[in-house]
Amino acid sequence: MARSSQFIQTLTSVMSRDRVILPPEDVILMQQAEESLSERFFYRNFSRCSFPANLYDRTGTRQIAGLFTDADELFPKTIRMPKHSASGCAYVVAQGSLYFLYDRIDRWDDAPEHLSLIAVHLDHRRILALCGAGNEAGLTKSEYLLLAHLLTGLDLKAAAAAVGASYDTKRKQAQIIMEKLGVNTQAALLRTLSVEITARILDEILPTQGRNFETALVKRQFGRDVIVNTVTIGEGIEIPVWEFGARRGRPVLYFHSMLAPVLVDTQMVATLKRLGLRWIVVPRHFLGFDGSLDAQARLERVTRALAETMEYLTDQPLICIGESAGVPWAAHFARHHPDLIARLVLVATPQAVLPMTPEQTPTIFVEMTQRLRADARVIAGLTKVYNAISRVPDWAQKGLAHLFRNSPADTASIEAMFQSPFLAEWLALIANHATLASVDEITNMQRNWLNDLREAHCDIAFIHGAEDPISPVNDIRAVASTVQASSFTRFDDAGHLILIQHFEALMKTLIAPGAVVDDPARAVVTR
Numbered sequence: 001m002a003r004s005s006q007f008i009q010t011l012t013s014v015m016s017r018d019r020v021i022l023p024p025e026d027v028i029l030m031q032q033a034e035e036s037l038s039e040r041f042f043y044r045n046f047s048r049c050s051f052p053a054n055l056y057d058r059t060g061t062r063q064i065a066g067l068f069t070d071a072d073e074l075f076p077k078t079i080r081m082p083k084h085s086a087s088g089c090a091y092v093v094a095q096g097s098l099y100f101l102y103d104r105i106d107r108w109d110d111a112p113e114h115l116s117l118i119a120v121h122l123d124h125r126r127i128l129a130l131c132g133a134g135n136e137a138g139l140t141k142s143e144y145l146l147l148a149h150l151l152t153g154l155d156l157k158a159a160a161a162a163v164g165a166s167y168d169t170k171r172k173q174a175q176i177i178m179e180k181l182g183v184n185t186q187a188a189l190l191r192t193l194s195v196e197i198t199a200r201i202l203d204e205i206l207p208t209q210g211r212n213f214e215t216a217l218v219k220r221q222f223g224r225d226v227i228v229n230t231v232t233i234g235e236g237i238e239i240p241v242w243e244f245g246a247r248r249g250r251p252v253l254y255f256h257s258m259l260a261p262v263l264v265d266t267q268m269v270a271t272l273k274r275l276g277l278r279w280i281v282v283p284r285h286f287l288g289f290d291g292s293l294d295a296q297a298r299l300e301r302v303t304r305a306l307a308e309t310m311e312y313l314t315d316q317p318l319i320c321i322g323e324s325a326g327v328p329w330a331a332h333f334a335r336h337h338p339d340l341i342a343r344l345v346l347v348a349t350p351q352a353v354l355p356m357t358p359e360q361t362p363t364i365f366v367e368m369t370q371r372l373r374a375d376a377r378v379i380a381g382l383t384k385v386y387n388a389i390s391r392v393p394d395w396a397q398k399g400l401a402h403l404f405r406n407s408p409a410d411t412a413s414i415e416a417m418f419q420s421p422f423l424a425e426w427l428a429l430i431a432n433h434a435t436l437a438s439v440d441e442i443t444n445m446q447r448n449w450l451n452d453l454r455e456a457h458c459d460i461a462f463i464h465g466a467e468d469p470i471s472p473v474n475d476i477r478a479v480a481s482t483v484q485a486s487s488f489t490r491f492d493d494a495g496h497l498i499l500i501q502h503f504e505a506l507m508k509t510l511i512a513p514g515a516v517v518d519d520p521a522r523a524v525v526t527r
Contacts, residue, residue: 037112038063045108049204052121056080057114074121075099081117084153087232089198091151093162098122098148100201108207120201122148128181130197143177146170150190182248188315195313196247199229213429214286218242218262221422225269233308237301240286241309244279245272251314252510253280253306255326255333257348258441260426261285263500264417271504275511280313282306284329285434285441295443299332307337317342319510323499324348324470325441328449334456344460347499347506348468349476352450383439390431393424407467407495417500453483460486463506465494 038055042064046053052074055063060080076094081103084090088104103117122130124144139147142163149159160170174186183189203219215228227243242262249272256262261283272279284302310318318341322330327349334344389395397418404410417423453460462480466473473490480488489509494501 038115041108041110041112041115044110045207046118046205051126051201051204053205054119054121055115056117056119058116060116063115075119079117079119082152089202091148091153091194093145093148093152096145098127098144098151100197102202102205118205120205122197127193127197130200139177139180143173143180146173147177147193150174150186151194156186185315191312191315192248195229196227199227203228212240212286213433214261214283215240217422217425217429218283221262222269229313231309231312233305233312237287237305239305239309240283241313242281242283244269244281246276246278249273249276249278250511251278251280251310251316251318253282253310253318253320253333255320255322255330256281256283257324257326257499259324260423260430262426263503264420264423265500265503266420268503271507275504275507277507277510280310282309285430295440296447298440299329299444302329303333303336306333307340310340319343319345321345321347321499321510322349324350324496325445328444328447328452331449331452331456334458334460335452338457341456341458343510344456344458345463345506345510346453346460347463348496349462349464349471349479350445351471351475352448352479382442387431390427393418393428396424396427404469404495404497406469407465409465409467409493409501410469410495410497413495413497413501450479450482453486458485461509462486462488463498463509464488464490465496465498465501466490466492467495468498470496 038057042055054075056079057063060078062075062077062079073095074097079092079094079099079101081101082090082092085101085103088102090101090103092099092101098121100120100122101117102120105111105115105117124139124141127144127147128139145163146159149162150156154162156170156174157167160167163170174189178184178186178189181189181192183192218226219228222244225244227247229241229243231239231241233239261281268279287302287305320330320334320341320343322328322344324347327346330344330346334341389399397414400414401411404414460483462476462483464471464473464476468476477488477490480486491498491502499506
């Protein structure tokens with residue numbers, strides 16, 4: 001049992017100055033009090049905000065003046081949230097400008113009760129900056145107004161009418177805007193802008209205590225190199241989505257390992273940008289499903305939610321990467337949503353749960369599987385051991401070092417990753433806040449996911465390290481041989497943590513399959 005416990009290691013505010021009618025004294029006093037409360041609240045929470053922002057009360061009245069020299073020009077005296085904005089976020093056009101509104105004021109514990117929303121002013125330069133296009137793209141005033149109306153939810157015909165122009169004129173102008181911003185369709189234009197602008201603004205204005213722990217951690221690790229989104233899909237599920245690399249690059253959906261939803265690699269983002277790849281992560285550990293679903297029902301629900309999310313966020317087929325415990329999830333996704341996938345890449349594939357044979361290499365995973373088959377209750381014990389060890393950085397490092405002791409490449413990687421605090425923080429966070437997901441990870445690896453691969457209709461590439469002590473390379477080569485339309489690549493100087501050990505080389509295979517490494521002697525490709 002001690003050996004199995006080692007394996008589990010691989011497991012977040014103006015009273016009007018226009019004196020038209022002088023209100024009664026008690027009303028004046030109330031307004032002054034509310035102004036004072038609004039200003040104090042604003043300065044506490046938004047004084048460092050890089051966006052021009054203002055607060056509005058429940059009557060839709062502007063609350064803050066004098067924050068900018070052109071405050072009266074930047075923000076209208078009144079503004080209201082559109083009735084259809086169920087998500088708490090909305091775009092509106094007023095005084096010839098675009099505004100982002102957010103009405104979840106209760107997210108701030110110190111918010112005065114009379115406040116209703118925060119408004120952020122977005123001129124054309126800020127829109128370009130937020131979507132990463134750069135000022136050199138340039139938007140004319142006419143293009144800006146058309147784009148502003150489209151972002152509010154109007155279709156092109158209604159937007160043209162709103163600015164007093166013909167449909168044909170604005171249709172041509174919309175095409176110019178798309179060319180400037182590097183997108184091919186109007187749907188992609190609006191989806192990209194709304195998602196990226198919303199994410200950037202919320203990331204800056206939301207209170208830290210209102211964020212999820214995992215969101216706070218990924219932002220601390222990657223800063224502005226990560227875009228954090230939340231997509232609400234048809235089943236009412238809120239799906240967290242993290243994006244790295246080239247914002248308009250080839251989409252790569254990463255099914256992460258048990259250790260952490262992100263890689264502890266300081267060069268990851270630079271590599272992705274250089275190769276034109278858009279790395280998308282849905283941190284499944286933190287999806288927040290309650291314990292009422294069994295593991296199979298949760299797997300199916302997560303897969304459906306993920307498919308809806310990807311259909312919304314991307315407009316071209318995905319390259320899917322499954323790493324270690326993420327492989328069974330990737331396999332299930334590939335089988336049930338083949339229309340969304342161009343290619344499936346499996347890295348550090350776990351041993352498949354097949355009838356035990358004398359030839360099967362005895363590993364910790366095999367031992368754990370045998371014990372789970374004998375008594376399913378063992379999974380709860382394994383999870384408790386994992387939680388206890390993962391909460392203590394020294395224990396976690398020692399456990400992982402022991403687990404990977406037979407792989408020099410993995411041993412070096414573990415030592416390097418623990419030089420940064422982030423791996424230890426991810427392990428502790430998962431242990432403390434995602435126990436259900438940890439149980440699911442173990443359970444999901446025990447099902448017959450190999451059948452999903454055999455039923456998947458896409459090219460499948462197995463990439464494996466010759467030194468892998470968790471999943472012996474010969475066992476995975478044998479698995480690959482049973483899957484049609486698959487290739488197998490062995491890296492001779494890599495272990496189970498091959499993705500971080502050879503990240504750039506593996507990413508190059510995504511943009512040019514077959515170009516595995518600069519030095520062919522380091523990898524062997526077979527069919």
